[in-house]
Amino acid sequence: MSVNSGRRSFLKVAVGSSAIAVAGNASQSQRLQVAVVGTGGRGSDLIRKLTTFRDVEIVGVCDNYPPHLEHGIEYSGGAKGYENFSQMLEDAKPQVVVIATPLHLHEEMAVEAIDFGAHLYCEKILAFTVEAAKRIVDAANKKGTILQVGLQKRSNPIYEQAVSMVQTGMLGEITAIKCQWHRNHSWRRPLPVEKRHPDWERLDRHLNWRLYRETSQGLMAELGSHQMDVCNRILGTPPKRVLATGGTDFWRDGREVCDNVFCVYEYDQQNSEGKPYTVRVTYSSLQNNAYEGASELVMGTQGTLFLTSKKGLFYREETGEEVVIDASSGGDTGAVMVTSGKTLGLKNDPWAHRGKPLEIDSESDETRDALYSFIRKVQNEDRKTICDGAVGLENTATVLMANQAIDTGGGIDYPI
């Protein structure tokens, strides 16, 4: 048997989205009236991307924290500001509502926007509980609402390419996926007042809502949701089971959500002969070490994909290939191998097995492309968005089952 390594040539593939070239082409007369609720960091980002579309008009921005509302008004180019969501709906009469509020508020606002008759772009995860997510999806289905959930990697061409590569069998059979979102960051925002100030606690709960269980589902919802969505897409199914553990071990600053989580998800798959097997996906999120950052490693029998939002790398596995040996002829061509006086060296480089990767690059802005796609779906009255209610619901359940596993506990204590 011989290994054909000469084929491992260097390739570079650039994927782009056609959205970039045609964005902003529609006529002024059909400008879509959009209102945005929640104008903190994420909401402001969404507003700013929306202002780059010619066929979108921001008719209202809403936030109950005045400094954030001011940002929203400024970034929208002077849209009318509201402190009350219902009042914005009534007054601005938007055709589309974008929700970027803290998670515990999603359901109430989403259902109200749907009942009002607006189409909906809702930040991930869709809702605080699976039941709430179901209520949103049911309401949207009943009303015919066009709904898109802000799972960012849905609009990233690198992930689009990765899913195709898996589906066409370039990785062989998928055996495992390792996902992580590691960073060295407290996740806590500094407040404009000192700790002894009477408003400190209220402001902390408001601005640092991600850290408290009343308002947040923690790392799995805020970070893990994007990556578990990638796994569900690649494996073509939601997981059947999860084991998980986590805790608040490093940032002991009064937060209630975990600062590190580790999960093992199990997925049912079928091999090429139609026989069932289990793929295990490990997911971890850390807030005190950033090595390899936010990335996914998809492992298959024929190759490995290393994915990040700006670059994908594909490594072929070194596997044996069939060679034809002509025993009747002499010389080199008939030999199964050639030996000489020299012992061939083995590379000491720990990464030598990886070879040169096939690179996948992207010029796409995930958030802008996600909004662009959604706006087009609304204009075309097409409910099949790139991340619709069914996906949002599946994603919510995938994420929250890990949190439930962490809360429930399990495992075996030492010594046995």
Add this chain to the structure above:
Amino acid sequence: MATFFEAIIPHTLGSIAIGLSETLFAEVDRVERLISRFDPTSEVSRVNRIASEKPLKIDIELHHLLLICQEYWRKTEGAFDPASFHSDCSGDFAQVELDTSKSTVFFKSPDLRLDFGAVGKGYALQCCRKILESLGAKNLLLHGGTSSILAVGGGLDGNGWRVGVRNPNDPKRPAFECEIRLHNQSLSTSGVIHADENESDLFDPGTGRPLSGSSACSVIANDPVQAEILSTAFLVMGRQRAEDYLLQNPDENLRVAWLEGARDGSPLSWIQCEATCA
């Protein structure tokens, strides 16, 4: 910006300093994602790819920054120019059409690109300062790559953040050419050439050629964007035109120091300074 940022934060509570530094670095990253021409997903990369096809509606913050750049391009008579041609590196911001009412930008030439290299660090510092003000932070120093500095408050002893200016032509000279104390000010230093370089990384937008000579210029201003833009523009202009600029655009808050590459004696002289710093 392809450089590192560092914050020096006097504190009594470590967690507050950590939170503050995370917020500042997140802001620097945000600005980078907006204006870097090396990041293909940035708004500026989108502009550089397609703004010559038709007027392109762009992010309001980037539009605002382009207006500031346009103003300095005019005031410096082209010595500062963030619009340059791919083909010969010369600049011509006149090829950039801005429509404020529509928030659009249009390149009259497909050969054009935006490069915020001579303003980006200062702009990042300005954005950070806004955040620091909103948080009520009163005393810290933030710098990008040591060449662009924002000083908030009066430093460790209250008498100003102490910053040394070194001669870039001769790093072996141990002593500072001078020490500057910054109170709620910005300092930006640009040098034509550093001891380990053969050719300047600064280009004259008029000719598209790298700058020659061995000058360096430090500008102290209240506004970090102004300091950043002028320190490079003055080098492009040369000392005489820089002095003319300061006469034509009087600004009593500006301090400008000029270093000529002499290795003996102090090569530093002030073009414009406070009485106390001479």
